[in-house]
Amino acid sequence: MSARSTFAVWAGKITTKILKFSGSGGTSLPGKVVLKLCPDILGHLAKDMKVICVTGTNGKTTTCHVIRDMIEEKGSTVFCNDAGANMLGGVVSAFVNAAGWDGKVKTDYALLECDEAALRFIVEHFGELDVTAVVTNVFRDQLDRYGEVLTTVNKIRSGLEKLPNVKLILNADCSLTSSLSDVQHKEIHYFGINAPLYETASSDISDAVYCIHCKTKYKYHYHTFGHLGGFYCDNCGYERHTPDVALAKVLEWKDGSEVVEMDVFGNSVKAEVMLPGGYNLYNALAAVAVAHQIGLSDEQIVKVLGGLSTHFGRMEEVMLGDSKLHMVLVKNPAGFNEVLQFLIQQRPTGTIVFGLNDNFADGKDISWIYDVEFERLTEAAVGAEHFYFTGKRAYDMQLRLKYADFATDKFMVEKDYKTLITMLKQQGQETFLVLSYTCMLEFRDKLSEFVPLAKYAKE
Numbered sequence: 001m002s003a004r005s006t007f008a009v010w011a012g013k014i015t016t017k018i019l020k021f022s023g024s025g026g027t028s029l030p031g032k033v034v035l036k037l038c039p040d041i042l043g044h045l046a047k048d049m050k051v052i053c054v055t056g057t058n059g060k061t062t063t064c065h066v067i068r069d070m071i072e073e074k075g076s077t078v079f080c081n082d083a084g085a086n087m088l089g090g091v092v093s094a095f096v097n098a099a100g101w102d103g104k105v106k107t108d109y110a111l112l113e114c115d116e117a118a119l120r121f122i123v124e125h126f127g128e129l130d131v132t133a134v135v136t137n138v139f140r141d142q143l144d145r146y147g148e149v150l151t152t153v154n155k156i157r158s159g160l161e162k163l164p165n166v167k168l169i170l171n172a173d174c175s176l177t178s179s180l181s182d183v184q185h186k187e188i189h190y191f192g193i194n195a196p197l198y199e200t201a202s203s204d205i206s207d208a209v210y211c212i213h214c215k216t217k218y219k220y221h222y223h224t225f226g227h228l229g230g231f232y233c234d235n236c237g238y239e240r241h242t243p244d245v246a247l248a249k250v251l252e253w254k255d256g257s258e259v260v261e262m263d264v265f266g267n268s269v270k271a272e273v274m275l276p277g278g279y280n281l282y283n284a285l286a287a288v289a290v291a292h293q294i295g296l297s298d299e300q301i302v303k304v305l306g307g308l309s310t311h312f313g314r315m316e317e318v319m320l321g322d323s324k325l326h327m328v329l330v331k332n333p334a335g336f337n338e339v340l341q342f343l344i345q346q347r348p349t350g351t352i353v354f355g356l357n358d359n360f361a362d363g364k365d366i367s368w369i370y371d372v373e374f375e376r377l378t379e380a381a382v383g384a385e386h387f388y389f390t391g392k393r394a395y396d397m398q399l400r401l402k403y404a405d406f407a408t409d410k411f412m413v414e415k416d417y418k419t420l421i422t423m424l425k426q427q428g429q430e431t432f433l434v435l436s437y438t439c440m441l442e443f444r445d446k447l448s449e450f451v452p453l454a455k456y457a458k459e
Contacts, residue, residue, distance in 0.1 A: 005045075006103035008038035012096035028085050031092030043125030045095045045105050051129055052290060053122070055114040055156055056136030056177065058335045059283040060086065062275065062314050063136055064113045066287035069304045074296055077107040086113040088121045116152050119159030132167040132293065133160055134286050138176040139207050139226060139334040140368070149176055149207050157183060169289045171282065172243040173228040179212045181241070189293065191285040192243035194263075196222045196229075197250065197278040198341060206371070207334060213238050225279060225341070226334035245289040247281055253345065264288060269298050274308040276315045279338040284308075320421065320451055322428035329440050331362075333371040339434060340373065344380040350429030352384055353420070354401070355391040355439035362436045366393050374404035381406070385429065389413045390420055391439040417446040425450065 012034040019029060034041050052067060054060050064080055071078040081094035091112055098105045114122050116138075123131065138152050153176050160166055160183045168185045171177040172192035181188060208227040210217055214236040221230030232239035244265050252259040256276045262269045262285070273284045284305060291301050310316050316327045330336040343352070358366050381387075387410050389398045394413045402408055414420040421443075424431050435443055447453060 002044065005038045005041055008034045008041055009045075009096055009099050009103040010101065011037055012093065013099075013101070016093070016097060028087065028089040028093060030096055031085075031089035031094075034092050034096055035089065040125050041092060042095065042122070043127065044103075045099060046110055046126060046129060049105060049110050049129070050108060051110045051112065051126060051131045052134065053112045053114045053119065053131065054134045054136065054286075055116050055119050055159070056134075056171075057116065057139040057141045057152065057332065059136040059279070059286070060113045062280060063134060063283040063286050064111055065311060065314075066275075066284055066304070066308060067134075067290050068111055069308065070287055070291040070296055070301070071109050071111065071294065073300050073304050074291075074294060076109060076294075078109040078111050079105070079107050080111040081113055086115040087118045091118075091122050114159075117155045119156055120162060121159075123159050124162050126163060128165060131163050131165070132169065132290065133163065134169040134290060135171065135177045135180060136282065136286060137171050137174045137226075137228065139332050140371075141332040141363070150212070153177075153179065153212075156180065160185075167293065169286060169293070170241075171228070171286070172241045172246075173224060173230070173282075175208050175212060175218060175227065175231045175238075175240075178241055179238075189245070189289050190241045190243040191245040191282070191289045192240070193224050193228075193247040193281065193285070194230075194243070195247075195249060197224045197281070211236060211238055225338050228282075243285075245285050245292065247285060250278075250281075262288070264298060264301065265292055267298055269302060271302040271305045273305045275310065277338065277342040279335070279341075280315070318447065318451060318453070320447070321425045323424050324430045325424070325433055325447075326431070327433045327435065327440060327444065330434055330436060333368050336369075336372040336434075337376075340377045343377055343432060343434075346432070347380050347383060348430070348432055349383040349385070351386040351388060351424065351427060351431040352381065353388045353390060353424075353431060353433045353435070354394075354397045355389070355433065355435035355443060356393040356397045357391045357436050357439045357442075358393050359438040361438050366396055369397060369400050372400075374401055374406075378405050385410065386427075387411050388420060388423075390415055390417065390443070391436065417443050418449070421447055421450055 012030040015030040015033045054063050068080050079098035138149050164184050165186045168188040170190050172190035205227040211233040216233050216235035218231045223229040230240050246263045248261045250258050250260050257272050257274045259272045318325045328339050358364050
């Protein structure tokens with residue numbers, strides 16, 4: 001470590017302490033301070049470590065959560081930007097927090113959740129390091145920031161191209177993600193699901209209708225959700241890769257988990273995945289691919305999958321008096337449609353809260369809610385007693401559900417989170433909170449005044 005980089009780490013640590021003393025989270029600003037003093041700080045801090053980067057539209061945080069448990073099961077040490085600050089400043093802050101006052105990070109692994117657009121700026125100083133990159137999927141997300149899906153794929157590609165020795169782990173079922181296989185790499189593995197997940201599911205494939213190579217319309221042997229599944233192009237021959245880690249079938253759907261049969265690099269493995277929602281199975285499979293790569297046995301993998309817990313708004317469960325709250329994050333049409341599939345399976349009889357903001361981190365354009373297939377939930381949620389709407393764009397969400405023929409006599413808008421939480425506590429009902437990103441953060445912050453909650457997953 002140079003004197004300059006060590007001084008930069010000191011400055012970042014002092015900034016973090018000041019921010020926390022003042023009541024702020026300190027997740028990005030310390031990193032920005034450090035970068036001003038030493039722009040190539042990541043190259044210094046990561047030089048003796050193994051780095052795992054997780055990027056993609058949906059599932060980054062949950063996938064990191066599972067990978068972290070896998071690494072710790074191996075007996076190795078790891079730090080992660082758990083707070084969800086996945087831009088360059090947040091990643092640098094995570095490194096600074098992990099470093100000692102000597103400016104060195106002494107963990108075995110750096111596990112980094114990376115925003116798709118920020119990936120290239122995060123990895124540009126990693127050079128010849130031992131880097132594994134997991135790409136979960138690519139969907140439409142925040143059109144005012146990312147543009148269309150091909151723009152997102154190219155942003156990820158530009159980051160991976162800075163890592164000539166990268167080990168790639170790609171979603172075989174995503175035609176957009178799989179196209180990254182042509183990036184120069186040291187090795188590559190795929191994960192995927194070998195059959196439909198549900199008897200009935202969303203058939204929306206609008207994010208990737210046409211072949212990324214020749215623009216011919218894809219055909220499918222089956223869908224899982226969105227544009228994911230057994231795709232193929234009968235014009236140029238581009239098709240789904242055979243995954244190294246595959247879900248063969250779901251043996252049993254449980255309340256909050258799934259019993260599955262997997263093929264893990266040729267071995268048949270049965271496991272219970274303690275994460276609710278079929279879409280979380282993709283996150284688990286990505287983590288299993290990483291676990292196998294770093295040397296975990298099948299028995300260790302099964303143990304970790306069976307001991308998982310939800311956290312920080314990703315199907316997080318909280319008891320508010322007699323009310324059981326399920327907090328579910330939604331960001332885009334594909335992810336929202338999968339949350340609807342989860343709710344359809346639950347057939348809720350209590351309360352559903354829909355929260356929508358249009359802050360920068362959510363995307364200013366909220367027209368995407370009209371691409372969400374709320375009509376699929378109308379019948380399954382007929383037994384729900386209340387539909388509440390909150391957030392800056394609560395009335396827009398209420399109107400969308402009115403168009404979907406929900407019972408409007410059960411509707412209520414309450415933008416004050418504290419009042420809403422008090423009402424939910426008094427009702428004593430099971431409640432599903434379906435919230436956009438900043439809405440979830442704001443709601444959770446107020447909820448912490450009623451029940452003890454960690455500010456972030458781990459600090």
